[in-house]
Amino acid sequence: MKIGNVRLRNGFFLAPMANVSTLPFRRLCKEYGAGLTTGEMVSCEAALRGSKRTEATVVRAREEKPFAIQVFGSAPKRIALAAEALEKKCEIIDLNFGCPVRHIIRRGGGCCIIEESSQECSRVTSREGSEMRS
């Protein structure tokens, strides 16, 4: 199975789960055969300001390859910039454009962002995204 050019051992993925998908939990899931693990979602703003807590969140175990990092935020351009900075630490960037949780949508992120900036959001995931970051 492949996602883009990333080959996966199987189709069993650990879904991104805030406050659950911690490093020890992910290691257990790998042990039980997960083909892909995703870390807890990180805020693009925290990633861009170099937050120590966010840096710790995106540390993966040696066996977590491939590994995905989920990013959320309220400005597509900032999400694109953070994704670019984080892509060195993982094989897959998971864009959180669907989270319905109140504290995320209150900040204009998650599913809210698709409604408000759908055209810009689609550019984050396209080749044109590189223009946004320049």
Ligand SMILES: Cc1cc2nc3c(=O)[nH]c(=O)nc-3n(C[C@H](O)[C@H](O)[C@H](O)COP(=O)(O)O)c2cc1C
């Ligand atoms: C405790 C918990 C935290 C979650 N956190 C996130 C999250 O941070 N980002 C996200 O995209 N989905 C999150 N989800 C949704 C899951 O990734 C998944 O899509 C959902 O549980 C449905 O998966 P299922 O169809 O395998 O049950 C969370 C779900 C749970 C139960």
